[in-house]
Amino acid sequence: MLNLYFSLRLKLLLPTRQSSALLHTHDCTIPSPPLTKQAFTSLLKSSSSHPNQLKQIHALLTTTGLSIKNSLITQLLTSFILLGDMTYARRLFDEMHKPRSFLWNNLIKGYVKNNLSIEATAIFGQMQRIGVHPDQFTFPFVLKACAELDDLWGGVEVHAHVVKFGLDFDAIVRTELMIMYVKFGELVSAEYLFESMTLRDLVAWNALIAAYVQTGHAGKAIWRFRQMGSAGIKPDSVTIVGALSACAHLGCLEIGKQIDQFVIDEGLESNVFVNNARLDMYAKCGNMDMARSLFNKISQRNVISWSTIIGGYAINGESEKALDLFSKMEDEGVQPNHVTFLGVLSACSHAGLVSKGKNYFEYMAWSEDRNIQPRIEHYACMVDLLGRSGHLEEAYDFIKSMPIEPDSGVWGALLGACTIHQNIVLGPYVADVLFDLAPETASYHVLLSNMYAAAERWDDVEKVRRRMRKKGMKKIAAYSSVESNSEIHVFHGGDRLHPQSESIYKVLEELIKQMKGIGYVPKTSAVLHDVEMEEKEVTLSTHSEKLAIAFGLISVRPEYPIRVLKNLRICDDCHTFSKFVSRITKREIIVRDKHRFHHFNDGVCSCKDFW
DNA sequence: TTAGGGTTAG
Structure with missing residues (x-):
């Protein structure tokens, strides 16, 4: 010293x-x-x-x-x-x-940028107590902190202060207010702020589109993107990233391709954010050929580009290509990060490559120069890998040996595996753990009830359902969507809301009749009610993805595949159904479910019936 | 002496 x-x-x-x-x-x-x-x-x-x-x-x-x-x-x-x-x-x-007010602002900014939102709001409170006036530089960060903390009432209170200090028409403060309300799910408030903006500039549009995508309102993002075009505002690279990301979420290849053309026409091809969003759009629309040729073409690639393409191959079931690219990435000297490894592990998981997955897990964690400590998601991936391939005991032991507290994602992976392998002993035990960990999540109850239903233990099914009713839980409604003529058509099980419903049901009926002729037997165990056989068949035959596929057959041009997006996992029967349809009609059917893609061609699925 | 929007997974 x-x-x-x-x-x-x-x-x-x-x-x-x-x-x-x-x-x-x-x-x-x-x-x-x-x-x-x-x-x-x-x-x-x-x-x-x-x-x-x-x-x-x-x-x-x-x-x-x-x-x-x-x-x-x-x-x-x-x-x-x-x-x-x-x-x-x-x-x-x-x-x-007596620090000057800009220092208060800087301190708040520092806290927010370092993910210390509680401290940031505390400083704001302190400012008020000792009478330091906040200004237009204070509020954007305080609002960010409220959004981050998901503190709706805190946010509303700050909004009141914004008005009190006459800053509610400041473009930047207002944009931050709008983003905050989108993140709270208060879309009406956010939209009011947006519509009543005096200066609705490009950044405000971009902020709204991006916030919609990030909060799961991709359809609204596309709508605003189109509205922006009609309003004569030219999108920039940030707009494009948001719009492409929305297409990725929705699986909208047609709209995505149009935006991609815009990227080329406007010379935005050198922007790495844009290119990564393009890659992701193609990958999430199930078009890995386009994703790969783009990947080969782009000159500037970062770890996100590599992770995107590796993850893309993983969800599309092309595990070998994912793993090949991973070694190529290392050969080129690009350091993988924890997201890259999620892609690698999920590639192993989807292909049942148990020992390879274990090796990658070790490789990730214990190599000195890399030293990426496995996070909870990696553990969940490993449980999924072990469990899905039938190593349930090992998966359970793996959880027990974890150095960090397993969360509902980890136990959820094991419950999923128990359902697939009908392990009626371990399953209910794991479900109980989950009911404690995540008492409000309906899907774990649904999995357990599925398991009992498949074992025809109707009393237990009824117990689970009673419990759900008591807690006021509702299953997430299943839906499937299909893109046709750049429009998205959404179907729910058994609905007749679509204008072409009559034709859809006719096609469906005809298909099932033909399929039964060549060996299709409806797997009624997929229906959870204890009802008569015939009624089970009726419910089963109108699952949302069947309606979506039938609609695709009459609306998508024959040279194109039928692309279906489903919000939940595809059921066993719909999987078999899709294989038969691809065989009878000679159409390619691509279904993206909650976890992965299924490419159906001539009676065979790319997942090799392992999902 | 400071301020608003962007990509991978979960």
Whole structure:
């Protein structure tokens, strides 16, 4: 410390460029000159990215008792905020006498940028208590913090302050307010703010579109994107990323292709965000050939590009290609991250590559230079891999040996595996764990009830259902959608809401008759009610994906595949049904369910009936 | 002396 003290003093006397060389060579006592503000400032500048040096400067500053201290502490504080050391930044802040309001703002910004939203809102509260006026620079970050904390009432209160300080028509504050309400799911409020904006600029449109996509309202995002075009506002790369991401969510290949053409026409092909969004759109629309040729074409690729394409192959069931690309990625010197490994593990999982998956898991965690600690999602992936391939006991032991507390995702993977393998002993036990962990989640109850139904244990089915009723739980309604002529058509089980319903049901009836002739037997165990056989068949024959496929057959041009998106997992019977349809009609049917793709061609599914 | 929008998974 003593040596450093003199080093610093020496540095302060010398121009910055020479000082670092001298820092290492000096070894004698230096006479102590007066320290000037300029000298401190230049030292702070040259040390701004070295926290330890900054801390030592702070110590030195404390001993000097300079009258210029406040402004120097301000500089130190700014450096620590930029470095993300909010603990030290706070210590400096608390040392200051009456910090100016921009410092309050900076501190809040620092907290928000470092995911410390509670601290950010606490500082805002402190500002109010001691009467520091917030301004247009304060609110955007406080609103972000409220959104992050999912604190609706806190957010509404801040909104009231925004109005009180006359800032509700400030474009930036208003945009942040709007984003916050979308994130709360308060779309009406968000839309009101958007519609009544005096200056509805490109950023406001982009913010709304992106927020819609991020909160699962991809359809609304597409609607706004089209509206934006009609309003004569030209999209930029940020708009495009949002719109493509919406297409990826919805599996809309036609709209996605149109946007892709816009990217080419407008010369946005060099933007890495845009290209990654394009890759993801093709992958999530089940078109890996397009995704791959694009991937080969783009010059600038980052870890997200690689993770996207690897994950794309994984969900499309092309595990070998996913794993090949992973080694190519490493050959090219691109460091995989934890998301890349999720793709790799899921590729193994979807193909039942148990020992390979285990190797990758070890490889990820224990290689010294990589040192990516497995997160809860990786553990869930491993449980899925082991469980799905039938190693239920091992999966259970794996959970028991986890160094972190398993969450509902991990146990949920095991419950899913128990359902697939009809393990009626382990299944109910795992379900009980889940009912404690996530009492409000209906899907775990549904899985258990499915398991009992398949075992024809109707009393137990009824028990589970009673429990669900008691808790006011409702199953998530299953739906399937098909894109035709750039429009999205949505179907629910048994519904007749579509204008072409009559033809759809006629096609369906005809198909089933033909299929039965060549060996199709409806798997009535997929229907959970304890009802008569015939009624079971009727319910089964009108599952949403069957309606969607039937509609696809009459509306999608024959040279194109029929692309169906389902919000839940495809059921056994619909899987068999789709195989038969692809064989009879010679049409390619692509179904994207909650977890992965099924490409049906001439009676065979790409998942090899393992899903 | 500061402020708004973007990609992978979950």
